[in-house]
Amino acid sequence: MTNPVTRDRRHFEDLVEGEIIDLGHTKVTKEMITTFARQFDPFPFHLDEEAARKSLLGGLSSSGWQTGGLSLRMLVDSFLSKIASCGGLGFTDLKWQNPVMVDDIIGGTVTIAALRRSGSHPKWGIVTLDFDVRNQNDKPVLTMRLANLVECREVAA
Amino acid sequence: MTRWFENIVIDETFPLGSHTFTAEEIIDFATLYDPQYFHIDPEAAKHSHFGGLIASGWHTVSVGHRRMVDALEAEAERLRELGEEPGVSGPSPGVNSMDFKVPVRPGDTVTYELVVTGKRPSNSLPGWGLLFNRLTATNQRGELVYRAELVGFSKLRDYRMPLKLRLLLALTKIPVIGPRLTRST
Numbered sequence: 001m002t003n004p005v006t007r008d009r010r011h012f013e014d015l016v017e018g019e020i021i022d023l024g025h026t027k028v029t030k031e032m033i034t035t036f037a038r039q040f041d042p043f044p045f046h047l048d049e050e051a052a053r054k055s056l057l058g059g060l061s062s063s064g065w066q067t068g069g070l071s072l073r074m075l076v077d078s079f080l081s082k083i084a085s086c087g088g089l090g091f092t093d094l095k096w097q098n099p100v101m102v103d104d105i106i107g108g109t110v111t112i113a114a115l116r117r118s119g120s121h122p123k124w125g126i127v128t129l130d131f132d133v134r135n136q137n138d139k140p141v142l143t144m145r146l147a148n149l150v151e152c153r154e155v156a157a
Numbered sequence: 158m159t160r161w162f163e164n165i166v167i168d169e170t171f172p173l174g175s176h177t178f179t180a181e182e183i184i185d186f187a188t189l190y191d192p193q194y195f196h197i198d199p200e201a202a203k204h205s206h207f208g209g210l211i212a213s214g215w216h217t218v219s220v221g222h223r224r225m226v227d228a229l230e231a232e233a234e235r236l237r238e239l240g241e242e243p244g245v246s247g248p249s250p251g252v253n254s255m256d257f258k259v260p261v262r263p264g265d266t267v268t269y270e271l272v273v274t275g276k277r278p279s280n281s282l283p284g285w286g287l288l289f290n291r292l293t294a295t296n297q298r299g300e301l302v303y304r305a306e307l308v309g310f311s312k313l314r315d316y317r318m319p320l321k322l323r324l325l326l327a328l329t330k331i332p333v334i335g336p337r338l339t340r341s342t
Contacts, residue, residue: 003204004206005194005201038183039223040220040223041219041222041226042223042226043226055171055285057248063222064220064248064249065219068191069219072215073189073190073191073192074212076191076192077192080193086195087193087211087257088205088214088257089256089257090254090255091252091254091255092253092255093251093252093254094252094255095250096248096251099248112180125230149317
């Protein structure tokens with residue numbers, strides 16, 4: 001049974017180790033930061049400019065989970081929505097190296113670090129993706145290694 | 158943690174409460190942060206191996222973070238009412254691992270729990286300790302939704318700055334020398 005949504009997308013067999021995906025860029029506005037923080041991370045240094053100025057970081061910064069979410073969004077637009085993705089398995093070694101401040105522009109690359117067939121499911125493969133997300137001054141803001149499931153065209157023997 | 162680093166007990170469990178996910182909020186979150194068809198389109202999602210709409214893992218994790226922030230704030234408030242000064246937690250340097258196990262569907266209720274699995278003084282940030290926290294999320298059937306191994310900073314209560322650092326700090330406060338010192342660092 002072929003999935004009509006993903007039929008014409010790249011499948012596991014079409015992916016190449018070492019392939020570099022350009023994430024493009026996203027500008028992180030004050031409104032984006034405070035909207036996310038109100039819902040998921042309501043610390044004063046993500047919500048209130050005055051309080052943020054007095055905090056360790058000296059200004060309003062995005063929640064680390066929002067930085068991750070925006071990085072994921074860039075990957076969906078540039079890659080995951082163009083392959084037969086069937087969901088994430090998780091990630092390792094997520095690091096927030098530098099804070100993302102109001103009006104920072106973040107972007108970067110994701111590299112296909114590894115490709116392997118699933119041990120438990122004959123129609124799935126696992127793609128391992130290394131994130132390198134930076135700000136407009138080329139300072140790293142986020143790195144992580146994500147594992148995502150991809151449909152295979154051919155069932156494993 | 159709203160306790161001081163010195164008072165945090167390894168393997169102690171903190172309940173963080175529950176959250177019930179609606180289809181609307183699943184779609185709203187994923188539209189902004191993870192617009193894959195099985196997170197935003199209930200019809201198209203039927204063709205996926207999930208057989209229907211599921212929440213983005215990043216959504217369930219963000220809700221887990223909110224539950225943790227609220228639990229910490231409630232604990233800090235409780236301590237203040239007892240006349241105690243709550244501990245101070247700092248920014249998180251990262252996440253060692255995150256494993257997504259069972260998907261979250263509309264109507265599912267997810268219960269979150271935190272366990273401190275280890276702690277040590279920080280090498281890079283004097284006066285702070287590192288906490289190793291395990292956050293687990295479980296659905297209403299008792300199935301594990303995700304497990305996260307998180308790292309966080311917690312302030313040391315009994316920290317006394319080494320003499321060398323205290324002298325340096327005192328020097329930076331002298332009008333003529335101070336600006337030169339801070340400029341060179």
